[in-house]
Amino acid sequence: MKQMLVHVERDVVQTAVLTNGKLDEYYTEQAADGQTVGSVYKGRVVNVLPGMEAAFVDIGQGKNAFLHIDDLLHPNLEQKPREKPPISKVVRPGQDILVQIVKEPIGGKGARVTTHYSLPGRWLVYMPYADYVGVSKKIPTEGERARLRQAGESVRQAEEGIILRTAAAGESTNSLARDVAALRGQWAGILEQAEKAEVPAIVHREAGLVQRVVRDILDAETDEIWIDDSRAYEEVLTYVRSMAPAMESRLLAYSETEKLPLFEKFGVSSELDKAFGARIRLTSGGELVWDQTEALTVIDVNTSRYTGSKDLEETVFNTNMEAAAEVARLLRLRDAGGIIIIDFIDMESVEHRQQVMGTLEALVRKDRTKCHVVGWTKLGLLEMTRKKVRGRSSGKHLEPCAACKGRGTLYVNRPSQD
Incomplete structure (x- = not known):
């Protein structure tokens, strides 16, 4: 259920x-x-830095937003120039520009913005200038992917781009056309609002x-x-x-x-208390020790109370398999991002190592945030990344514990009992 x-x-x-x-x-x-990711702003280019191939844009958030040249060139890879032009020839200081936030301000950094605009709908993502049709890789059958690609081509206009979402599987062309029409109208409203707005201004809120x-x-x-x-x-x-x-x-x-x-x-509430703890008990009796910084998350796997029933290698393997499943779930719940290092218990069997990594890879594919399992390091640690789009969610729920001088945290955003 x-x-x-x-x-x-x-x-x-x-x-x-x-x-x-x-x-x-x-x-x-x-x-x-x-929510700022997905919101569209009318901003003004403050300065252009050729050495970084980037510009900074005032969108009225205090810190200027970061705009890389890749986010200025055409979103369709086939239509991008073979050699990037100098960014000073693409934008100039004082220029008004319409941008969309793709990454929230994190720490001391301003938001990251793009001119590759996209509006999500129920069945698809609408991109007014992308000029291509894409289909979610999570739709398993090639026949359905081909049908959706053909349907996407039939409902888009001129230079419009469309990405068919996983939820579009089985939907009729008429349903997709209605979704496109609604998003097309929304984009027209954004452009109309931008024409009238004074810089800096938000012209569309996600x-x-x-x-x-x-x-x-x-x-x-x-x-x-x-x-x-x-x-x-x-x-x-x-x-x-x-x-x-x-x-x-x-x-x-x-x-x-x-x-x-x-x-x-x-x-x-009790599940959240466990999920945001520094130590997370596994059902078998094993344990995860979770240490998270702004850029790096380190997870240590221990057998703890789990002693197994056969031999050491089997005990270690079972603990690591359970830990892989729990790590995949907790990464979503805690919205951890950046580099993630998992110190699984050492396994002698190469086959067991491959099974643990394969299990983790299969589970993180279900994550709505992009994940990439890099593989085992020379030190026997498993390295992966998870795209960081927003400030980590745990920061909104945890406050330093006075008893341990800030080394621990307390979950403070629980629903009240009154």
């Missing part, structure tokens, strides 16, 4: 996805912060967390959508009625008169 839970408390929206009762995905957003999660995660396998806030319920109801009316019966309001808050009722 797949369930989606939406909890709203004061200025914080939290969304959890459970698969057979186990917390599988978790997202949060504070109203004061909002949808809020609730609508984004429903848009990106809701599928035929979703059995229930529980929402404990009347305004959020109406927002989702309106969206579902317009985009997936057959799913309306699965939308359920969680009454405020219930004895337990929504996240407590479904065990999400």
Whole structure:
């Protein structure tokens, strides 16, 4: 069973996805912060740095946004010039420019922006100037991929680009055409708004967390959508009625008169306490020790209380296999990004090492954020990367523990008991 839970408390929206009762995905957003990835701004080029092949753009966020020359050239690789022109010939200081945020400000860095604009819909991503059709690699059958590619070609116009999402599998050409028409109209509105706006200004704000999660995660396998806030319920109801009316019966309001808050009722709060801990106990008795910095995440796997039943190699292998599955899940929940080093317990068997890495690779393919398993290092550590788009989510829920002088953290964003 797949369930989606939406909890709203004061200025914080939290969304959890459970698969057979186990917390599988978790997202949060504070109203004061909002979502900036996907938002479109009318900005002004402040300076151009030929040595970095980049420009800095004032979009009104305090820190200037970073714009690389690759994000200025044509989004279709076949139409890009063979040799990059000097960036000073592409943009100049004082020039007004329309940009879209692709990476939020993190630490002391400003946002990263692009002119490769894209608008996500229910079934596809619309790119006004990309001039190509792409199909999600997660659609397994080549026949369906070919059908969708042909459908995408038939519904796009002139230089428009389209990427068919995984959710588009099985959808009719008419459904895709309606999605394209809606996004085409949205883009026209953005251009109209940009014409009138004074620099710097936001001309399109990406949808809020609730609508984004429903848009990106809701599928035929979703059995229930529980929402404990009347305004959020109406927002989702309106969206579902317009985009997936057959799913309306699965939308359920969680009454405020219930004895337990929504996240407590479904065990999400206790799951989050465990997921954001420095030490995470595995079901077998093994343990993960998690250490995370801004650029690097290190995960140590220990057998701890698990002693196995056969021999040492089998015990180590079973612990590592369980750890691989749990690491893949926790990377999503904690939204860890950057370089990730996993110190699995040493295995003598080459076959076991390959199985552990293969399991991790298969599981991270399901992640909505791009992951890449690099492989084993000479020291026997497994190295991988996960794309960092936003500031890590744990920073919004954890505060330094006074008892250990900031070496530990406490989870502070739990739903209230009142």
